[in-house]
Amino acid sequence: MRQQIDWVGFVLNNFIWFVLLATLILFAIAIPDYFTFSNVVNILITASVLGVLVIGQSLVLIARKLDLSAEGTLSLVTVLAAYIMLPFRDFTAGQAGGNGWELNPVIVVPIILALGAFIGFINGVLIMQFKMNFFIVTLAMQLVLRGAALVISEGAIMPGTPDAFNWLGSGRLLDIIPVSVVTTLAMYLVFSYLMSSSRFGREVYAVGANEEAARAAGFNPTRTVIIVYTLSGLLAAFAGWMLLGRLTSSVPNLGAGYTLNVVAAAVIGGVSLKGGEGSIIGAFAGVLLLAMINNALNLMDVNPFWVNAVRGVIILIALIIDALKTRYKRRAPLVRPSASAPPLEPKRT
Amino acid sequence: MANTLISDAPVIISMRGVTKTYPGVVALADADFDVRRGEIHGLVGKNGAGKSTLMGVLMGIRQPDAGVVTVDGSEIKHLTPQLMGNLGVAYVPQHVKMLNTLTVAENVLAGNLPKNGLGIVDWRAVYQDSQDRLGKLGLNIDVRKTVEGLSLAEQTMLAIAKALFSNARMIILDEPTAVLPRKDKNLLFGFVRSLKAQDVAFVYISHHLEEIFEICDRVTIMRDGRIIETRAVAEITVPELIRGMVGETVGEFQRDPSLTNEEVLRVDTLSRRGSYEEVSFSVRRGEVVGLCGLQGSGVGELAKALFGLERRGVGEVYIDGKPLTAETPREALDQGVAYLPDDRHKLGMVGLRPLRENVTYSVLERMTRGLGIVSRGTERPLVQGYIDKLGIVTPGQEQKANLLSGGNQQKVVFARLAATQPKVLMLHEPTQGVDVRAKVDIFNIVTDLSKQGVGIVIVSSEVRELVGLCDRILVMYQGKIIAEFTRANADMKPEDILLAIEGGAYAPAN
Numbered sequence: 001m002r003q004q005i006d007w008v009g010f011v012l013n014n015f016i017w018f019v020l021l022a023t024l025i026l027f028a029i030a031i032p033d034y035f036t037f038s039n040v041v042n043i044l045i046t047a048s049v050l051g052v053l054v055i056g057q058s059l060v061l062i063a064r065k066l067d068l069s070a071e072g073t074l075s076l077v078t079v080l081a082a083y084i085m086l087p088f089r090d091f092t093a094g095q096a097g098g099n100g101w102e103l104n105p106v107i108v109v110p111i112i113l114a115l116g117a118f119i120g121f122i123n124g125v126l127i128m129q130f131k132m133n134f135f136i137v138t139l140a141m142q143l144v145l146r147g148a149a150l151v152i153s154e155g156a157i158m159p160g161t162p163d164a165f166n167w168l169g170s171g172r173l174l175d176i177i178p179v180s181v182v183t184t185l186a187m188y189l190v191f192s193y194l195m196s197s198s199r200f201g202r203e204v205y206a207v208g209a210n211e212e213a214a215r216a217a218g219f220n221p222t223r224t225v226i227i228v229y230t231l232s233g234l235l236a237a238f239a240g241w242m243l244l245g246r247l248t249s250s251v252p253n254l255g256a257g258y259t260l261n262v263v264a265a266a267v268i269g270g271v272s273l274k275g276g277e278g279s280i281i282g283a284f285a286g287v288l289l290l291a292m293i294n295n296a297l298n299l300m301d302v303n304p305f306w307v308n309a310v311r312g313v314i315i316l317i318a319l320i321i322d323a324l325k326t327r328y329k330r331r332a333p334l335v336r337p338s339a340s341a342p343p344l345e346p347k348r349t
Numbered sequence: 350m351a352n353t354l355i356s357d358a359p360v361i362i363s364m365r366g367v368t369k370t371y372p373g374v375v376a377l378a379d380a381d382f383d384v385r386r387g388e389i390h391g392l393v394g395k396n397g398a399g400k401s402t403l404m405g406v407l408m409g410i411r412q413p414d415a416g417v418v419t420v421d422g423s424e425i426k427h428l429t430p431q432l433m434g435n436l437g438v439a440y441v442p443q444h445v446k447m448l449n450t451l452t453v454a455e456n457v458l459a460g461n462l463p464k465n466g467l468g469i470v471d472w473r474a475v476y477q478d479s480q481d482r483l484g485k486l487g488l489n490i491d492v493r494k495t496v497e498g499l500s501l502a503e504q505t506m507l508a509i510a511k512a513l514f515s516n517a518r519m520i521i522l523d524e525p526t527a528v529l530p531r532k533d534k535n536l537l538f539g540f541v542r543s544l545k546a547q548d549v550a551f552v553y554i555s556h557h558l559e560e561i562f563e564i565c566d567r568v569t570i571m572r573d574g575r576i577i578e579t580r581a582v583a584e585i586t587v588p589e590l591i592r593g594m595v596g597e598t599v600g601e602f603q604r605d606p607s608l609t610n611e612e613v614l615r616v617d618t619l620s621r622r623g624s625y626e627e628v629s630f631s632v633r634r635g636e637v638v639g640l641c642g643l644q645g646s647g648v649g650e651l652a653k654a655l656f657g658l659e660r661r662g663v664g665e666v667y668i669d670g671k672p673l674t675a676e677t678p679r680e681a682l683d684q685g686v687a688y689l690p691d692d693r694h695k696l697g698m699v700g701l702r703p704l705r706e707n708v709t710y711s712v713l714e715r716m717t718r719g720l721g722i723v724s725r726g727t728e729r730p731l732v733q734g735y736i737d738k739l740g741i742v743t744p745g746q747e748q749k750a751n752l753l754s755g756g757n758q759q760k761v762v763f764a765r766l767a768a769t770q771p772k773v774l775m776l777h778e779p780t781q782g783v784d785v786r787a788k789v790d791i792f793n794i795v796t797d798l799s800k801q802g803v804g805i806v807i808v809s810s811e812v813r814e815l816v817g818l819c820d821r822i823l824v825m826y827q828g829k830i831i832a833e834f835t836r837a838n839a840d841m842k843p844e845d846i847l848l849a850i851e852g853g854a855y856a857p858a859n
Contacts, residue, residue, distance in 0.1 A: 082539070197722050197725075198720070198721045198722050198723065198725060199713045199714070199717050199721045200721055200723075200725055202706055202710070202713060202723065205699075205701075205702055205706075206699045206702060206706070206710060208700075209699045209700070209701040209702060210695070210700065210701070212695055212696050213695065213697060213698055213699050214695050214699065214710075215658075215677075215678060216656075216658060216678050216688070216690060216697070217699075217710040217711050217765065218678055218679040218697045218710065218711045219679070219710070220677070220679065238435045274525045276699070276701045276702070277701055280665075
């Protein structure tokens with residue numbers, strides 16, 4: 001028996017790629033200098049940090065949770081890295097140096113990655129072991145992390161991170177290809193394969209789609225979700241490393257408002273807020289679309305006050321598509337077992 | 350006699366030829382049903398027999414595909430909950446929904462509290478009014494108490510009273526006594542009888558058959574979406590009632606017995622407070638044992654506890670002579686216990702994921718290569734093997750599980766469990782929501798597995814099916830095993846088993 005090709009379903013499931021292509025063509029025609037090598041590289045560079053964060057958030061979303069603390073993790077690790085890496089300098093004109101440890105980047109990078117993973121682990125434990133609400137836990141965690149970043153930096157900008165540290169964010173292979181872009185692409189390939197083909201990926205999807213059934217099938221949702229949050233924290237720290245390397249200065253409020261963009265990119269890319277659905281590659285398309293649109297708005301000299309409004313509209317459109325998808329799927333032939341005995345719901349007493 | 354009087358009373362609501370179908374299921378077929386003024390009309394049938402659909406039509410929340418509903422002799426064309434409510438139909442569920450943290454008085458007068466000239470609530474009038482109104486119905490409840498402070502029987506009676514205040518003439522009581530202690534039951538029955546004397550009609554839904562005889566005038570029996578018959582209670586006996594609910598003869602399917610003498614599961618005086626008490630039984634390799642009981646009898650809880658989904662309580666369980674120590678489903682699977690849940694959508698499968706993944710969820714570690722990558726080369730043939738063997742109808746392995754039909758979904762769950770090669774397999778309502786053909790397939794799967802030496806426990810309310818499948822049937826009532834029927838003794842009669850399920854009073858001495 002051959003499966004009938006479900007065109008509507010196919011288009012809805014891969015909608016993002018059609019949109020991406022259409023947007024690219026539109027911008028390439030409408031905006032001079034849009035489709036040039038240097039601008040495309042530019043788009044990819046700005047997509048990199050966002051992209052790494054989106055991987056982590058997608059894992060969390062597929063597990064039917066949310067991580068609002070990732071941008072806080074990013075903020076804290078950038079401040080901490082600068083603080084323990086830069087030479088001491090007195091606070092002048094809003095700028096300051098580190099605490100004088102002047103640690104080697106080879107030590108600093110593992111420290112911040114471990115810190116990110118640890119923060120994620122704590123999130124996971126609070127949510128699964130202590131049965132706390134993921135929204136509140138990660139929101140509170142975000143406040144804690146941002147607060148800590150402000151305390152450490154005392155609100156100062158810490159400029160001049162060493163080249164070795166900046167390699168990930170600013171380096172170019174063969175002087176052309178940005179390291180950050182290559183790294184991000186590689187991470188997408190790895191996580192995409194992991195989610196589609198590994199036992200861990202199966203668990204994340206199963207837990208996100210139906211936690212109770214996953215448990216009854218022999219999985220350990222508690223462990224799975226804790227790992228997912230740990231990865232999300234680790235990736236946020238990695239994104240922090242990449243971003244600080246690009247800016248070469250730590251700014252205490254770095255990453256403020258990223259969460260919305262990150263979740264938007266994932267959802268635009270087809271990751272469901274209801275868990276268990278979506279792919280890492282799809283999320284990547286969402287990242288590209290957002291980066292392309294941001295870049296176009298820049299090139300077109302759109303009033304920056306409008307940029308957020310446009311973004312908001314795009315996110316709403318993505319959510320509408322998500323809702324349409326759910327509704328379309330519900331219309332698919334479904335034989336409900338309870339049809340013979342629909343629950344009684346008295347409308348009045 | 351009261352019944353002759355009732356049969357003369359005018360019909361309030363009548364349904365003729367009412368049919369309701371859902372995709373793939375006829376929930377109600379050509380149903381004739383009527384309720385007379387001042388009668389208590391019992392409605393009995395197993396889960397899924399169509400009682401809920403029938404009542405749903407009466408309440409205007411289900412639109413029939415065919416048939417006529419008349420109220421006071423005039424036909425009602427477009428049924429809506431508002432319309433049926435205005436015509437006097439009210440529904441009182443098992444768990445009454447009211448403003449629980451407010452007082453009885455506020456609930457009685459909700460939305461219509463007496464106020465003084467300044468628009469401030471006049472609390473003295475509130476309490477006085479509500480007391481008077483309840484008093485007129487013969488209901489003595491302290492109106493200053495909050496609703497959550499009332500007993501469950503009082504809450505039900507208050508809900509009935511509220512329905513009457515909004516001019517209800519026919520009240521549907523849906524298993525009102527399922528959670529009531531005996532003395533509260535008497536209180537409720539007294540109240541219902543006194544209202545009946547004032548010409549209020551009731552439809553009384555209950556799984557406890559003795560109550561039908563205690564309180565009802567007529568009884569309607571439903572099975573498989575059909576109304577089997579409506580009779581005066583005085584003219585019917587319990588066995589007749591049960592035969593109507595179960596169907597005429599013993600199930601057609603007869604399993605070839607394959608039991609051995611090796612014990613594979615032994616449950617030794619297992620108790621969990623509030624669920625089951627000192628339960629002991631054993632299952633042999635290749636044996637199929639049925640476990641029956643009403644909701645609350647402990648059968649479902651026992652099955653879940655043996656699988657590690659719930660606490661097991663005190664007592665010992667042995668699998669192949671080794672003590673079962675599993676605290677989680679994973680450990681239970683590892684120790685040879687598998688469980689097919691009664692609610693496959695909630696517990697049995699991950700509907701959003703493909704059939705292929707659903708079959709191998711419980712055995713992934715067996716097909717994982719280095720770095721935790723699942724080997725498709727091992728997975729695909731295994732899944733295909735089960736698709737062929739169990740006759741799963743699907744366009745392919747990648748089909749999402751929730752797009753399969755109920756029977757095929759159930760087979761997917763069977764495949765997942767069979768892949769774990771269990772020693773003991775527990776099936777909880779395995780034929781629920783499954784069409785007739787798939788049922789036979791499932792019986793064959795059970796037969797095959799038992800031939801392979803798996804000890805099988807089936808928790809089910811489908812007594813007829815159990816009689817055809819099982820070597821033994823155990824009946825639990827209020828947490829205890831109260832009866833045992835065996836094929837060897839040729840005493841597995843559905844009527845007797847159902848009597849035992851209904852309660853100790855009708856159980857044969859054992």
